Amino acid sequence: MSIIVCVKGVPVSDHVAIDPQTHRLERTTTATHLDPADRYALAAAKMLRITPDEDIIALCMGAPNNEHLLRTTLAMGATRAVLLTDKAFAGADTLATATALTAAIRHCNGVRLVITGTQSTDADTGQVGGNIAAQLGWELLPNITRIVPDEPAMVTSQLGTTATTFSLTTQAVLTVGPAATFAPAAMTVAQAAAVDPAHQLQTWDAATIGCAPATVGQKGSATTVTALTPVHPTKRTATALANDAPTAVDQLSTLIQQSREVIK
Numbered sequence: 001m002s003i004i005v006c007v008k009g010v011p012v013s014d015h016v017a018i019d020p021q022t023h024r025l026e027r028t029t030t031a032t033h034l035d036p037a038d039r040y041a042l043a044a045a046k047m048l049r050i051t052p053d054e055d056i057i058a059l060c061m062g063a064p065n066n067e068h069l070l071r072t073t074l075a076m077g078a079t080r081a082v083l084l085t086d087k088a089f090a091g092a093d094t095l096a097t098a099t100a101l102t103a104a105i106r107h108c109n110g111v112r113l114v115i116t117g118t119q120s121t122d123a124d125t126g127q128v129g130g131n132i133a134a135q136l137g138w139e140l141l142p143n144i145t146r147i148v149p150d151e152p153a154m155v156t157s158q159l160g161t162t163a164t165t166f167s168l169t170t171q172a173v174l175t176v177g178p179a180a181t182f183a184p185a186a187m188t189v190a191q192a193a194a195v196d197p198a199h200q201l202q203t204w205d206a207a208t209i210g211c212a213p214a215t216v217g218q219k220g221s222a223t224t225v226t227a228l229t230p231v232h233p234t235k236r237t238a239t240a241l242a243n244d245a246p247t248a249v250d251q252l253s254t255l256i257q258q259s260r261e262v263i264k
Helices: 036-048 064-075 094-107 128-136 189-194 245-263
Strands: 002-007 009-011 032-034 055-061 080-084 111-117 139-148 154-159 162-167 172-176 202-204
Touching (some): 032 036, 036 172, 055 064, 055 094, 064 080, 128 139, 128 172, 139 162
Parallel strands (some): 055 080, 080 202, 111 172, 139 172
Antiparallel strands (some): 009 032
8 A cells, every 4th residue: 555645846946937938937947846835745644654664655747857856755754756757748737737646646556545735835726636636536635734643544624714524534635734733744864864866766757657648738738828927016115103092093094095095
């Protein structure tokens, strides 16, 4: 049996290169690091591991320069790492991304749980986990904030102000992120040193996982980016109010009235 943790490389900097023709992020030349939510997903996998020999497989779809991310996951507790990389995957939206990841999950034997981050810091859609669950036909348990690793394990899903606790069954997709009450996965210097640099990561392309090119990447996407518009943050100003409350209230009332007039 195994647990798959879907991980993603996100840009280290807010200043990233965009291809002017395709409107895609230049991921092959952009420095990336592991998305923060994925650290919680890895921590959840380690908590939900039933036996010490159960595989925790880190699965990443991206350019070849994401190999260093997968080595990081090995230092954080993953036992295997798989990189999905193929030009056919380029330009994928959330649907096409989930299609490729689902095919890779099916390509693995004995998977009982899939864990993803709630949402990535670069796209912030929060849709891939639900898409994977729908394509697999598995139960989706979103935004897991608490795990009690008993037998069976109990997990708490937090949606808005509503928290629901479930007895975890096999064949479920969980999404986990910074709202979790447990610590994210981390690595010590010793753990990093213990990862053999010669360890061969598994690399799969579309053919390996049985994906037709028309179902993944830009061709398999339901959405298309047609244009990008730069956003320039509005300048903010600050006004110091008087120390005595009555005068401060009058000043604040005037500022609010002025702001309403600007909005009109």
